[in-house]
Amino acid sequence: MQAFATRYPQVRMVVTCRTRAFTEELQAVLGWPVTTLAPLTLGQVRAFVPAWYGELVAHGHLAQAQAKGLSEDLIATIVGSPRLRAMAASPLLVTLMALLLFRRGTLPRDRPTLYEQILELLLGEWDKVRDGQNLADALGRPDWTTARLRPLLDRLSYEAHAAGSSEDGRGRLGKSQIRDALIEFFEAAKLPEPWGAAGRCLDYMEHRSGLLTPDGPTSYVFAHLTLQEHCAGRHMLLSRDPVAQVLARRGDDRWREPLFLGVGVVQATNPFLVEKVLRVLVDRREQGVAKPLARWYRDLMLAAELGVDRDWTYLAEQQVDVAGLQAGLRDGLVTLLADRDQPLPVAERVRAGFLLGDLGDPRVPVTVEEWQRELARIQAGDLTGYFCKVEPGTYWIGSSDDDPDADDEEQPLHQVTLEQLFWIARYPITNAQWQAWGERRPYGADHDELNRANQPVVGLLWPWCNDFCTWLSTQISATVRLPTEQEWEASARGGDMRCYPWGDEWRDDHAAITEEQEEQETRGWGGSVPVGCYPAGAAPCGAVDMTGNVWEWTASEWQTYSGAATAFTEEDARTLRGGSYRNTKIYVQCWVRITDPFDYKGGLYADGFRVVVAPLIAP
Structure with a gap:
């Protein structure tokens, strides 16, 4: 680049790369002004999306009317969801949303489904052959795809979320921590030379965009907090004892979104696990012992909110005992709102009141x-x-x-x-x-x-x-x-x-x-x-x-x-x-x-x- 700039001094040059790749040594050698790009604003997202689809029109992949419709649909979806607005601040993630909409014609309105599809695209970056090699080639297992690594990535997300050590809530994972986890995983998978495979895997991730990205010389973070939460939730609900995971984390607000996303992940294939989780939360007793009242009241609210999030109607179509669950919720929420000791602060009682209203408040005669x-x-x-x-x-x-x-x-x-x-x-x-x-x-x-x-x-x-x-x-x-x-x-x-x-x-x-x-x-x-x-x-x-x-x-x-x-x-x-x-x-x-x-x-x-x-x- 220096040679080119010297030979053509009238040519203006802009070089872009990932922050991690542009080391202090490179900055010193190049000697050019350096600016770190800020996250995209909503206004920039509104400009980026039609421009991205416009490139597809220019290359003959879309008609102008289609591009306009896709742009309007994606922008409306992003604007209507605080979490998607946060994700869209990342050029990589807003590009993946645009690509997903282009390929499939619609964006899922269900958060877990949408995040799963974004993850598939993101992990697909590791499956692409670049410089003659993809991740499977780097591992020496051409029959593998990144899907094989999902359990490990889910576990690392869980550990990262438990740490929560970065400025934006994402958890930093030490390079040695990831290497040890990879070695353990590859040993269990009977890969030859697991140490070498772990090193090649880390080296590959260093130079490819994907779910796990470098955050410093010796640490990594997940591409976005939402994706970390999603994968952490997957780990919880796909574990050997998912109910125990839910009960262990239900009182910590940082685990609320992972819990909701994990329940959403398992709903399609195991709706009766969703029912089991809801029933344990609604139950007045836990392991044969009466829950403290404040704990039970909050469990009721969590169960009601999970039911709304997962769509009570859809759950009923999946043969979940919605009528029984809702009856238990109504009885419990009535007890909560009648408790003159008021063990919950008013903001939570108001939430409980609205949840009861959505379920059909039995305290007031209507018919x-x-x-x-x-x-x-x-x-x-x-x-x-x-x-x-x-x-x-x-x-x-x-x-x-x-x-x-x-x-x-x-x-x-x-x-x-x-x-x-x-x-x-x-x-x-x-x-x-x-x-x-x-x-x-x-x-x-x-x-x-x-x-x-x-x-x-x-x-x-x-x-x-x-x-x-x-x-x-x-x-x-x-x-x-x-x-x-x-x-x-x-x-x-x-x-x-x-x-x-x-x-x-x-x-x-x-x-x-x-x-x-x-x-x-x-x-x-x-x-x-x-x-x-x-x-x-x-x-x-x-x-x-x-x-x-x-x-x-x-x-x-x-x-x-x-x-x-x-x-x-x-x-x-x-x-x-x-x-x-x-x-x-x-x-x-x-x-x-x-x-x-x-x-x-x-x-x-x-x-x-x-x-x-x-x-x-x-x-």
Whole structure:
């Protein structure tokens, strides 16, 4: 190169090579400026992909329209997957994705399948003959392909992931460690001169792109963390005792992705191993001993997430006992969300709530038959179901005159007498319950952080809530209605003057409010949360989410209390209670009340309701 540059000084030259190959000695001899290329940005990927397919058009391998379609498909797939975006930062890996799409016409949407196919292409680089030799020739076994080395590479990936010693999470493997592993592997394979074969194999990998690449003078790393995780997962789930591997690593978040990928690898050929893994996680006991509650709860969540990742429908088609697994998951997740000791932080409880909603949350009646079942429970005196009993009696309402947090319309503190027994819903009405009626579309229905099945329905006009109650009353032959605000506050406070459903003082992790949210860091979620994620915040009657999460419409007109300094009544406005995930702890005290007009649409993201079963309100 120096001679060429000297002879043709007007010619501009750019030399590219792998970082490892351009040693300090070569830099000193050449004396040219050196720049290390940064990973590709997403914008560069958007430019690279059509340019790569454009070269195939130029060489007659693709029509222009085909190249355009492939480019758009690949870019959309990369943009839609955070993991593929990270992989696409490597020119080698984004090239392999483009090549895979070109050869097969589609990219698998299943991560393990996609990574397997990328690995086949990557390992195929070692099978290609270059300079008159491929890897099999270097080993002296022309009948071998790199597939023969997969178990060893999987084991090395597992060891690398366990080390996790590089800056990006990949594990460095020492050259001597790899040589020893190769020698052991070749001895077991009865290769002659295993020492020599190991040396030739390492030398070959030094000079070829592939799965395992040099990272320094005496160390190697895998081409990308995702591929390391994939192969480590293969090692776990293809081992002699895969269930033991899963149980040993399930508590370490670094092993979450390898576990998911390994389960995906074995699903096609051994779905009953997937079932076994799921069943061991769902089981309350491990090796005959009850799991600690926090451990069991996290196992349930892991099993539910694995089931979603592997596609419950596909698992059922593979004859896996999906119905039994999901029944166990529902029971376990209900137990998790009812545990008032709350051994898991709220972010995990919220995750568990969403998982339960996706499975079909049995805590809330959705069908007419389920509502009738809950009605039968209260008629039988069952206090454990959806409805909570509130006895007739005298209850404190409002706030004292000297309370600095109270507004005039929330005063004075006074007593009311409720003559009739009533039953209040344990939770606010959810999206799933509302959709069973389906006559009105909530204004929050298109908001991704508000429209999951067991989140409280929000974005409702007050007349719609009454229409829902009328419909439900007809369906189950009982009086279902909105609570009056006196009934609501009596349910929240019980028989005393407490400020919050659990007592006089604010307690952290008892309600979904804005201080507790901390920009989604605490709850892990920006909107309302699935009903019942704060069991420790239950009211004396057992109802939860009476403070925070969503405001709740009541049946009562907006008017002052008897004895207030200034009297008013607004016939076209109704009272809401409870506060929401968008309010501070001051606004979720039991006596706080706000109002909205009948047709008010401003509370799109925070106004919901719950129902009571009770006698009709006297006109």
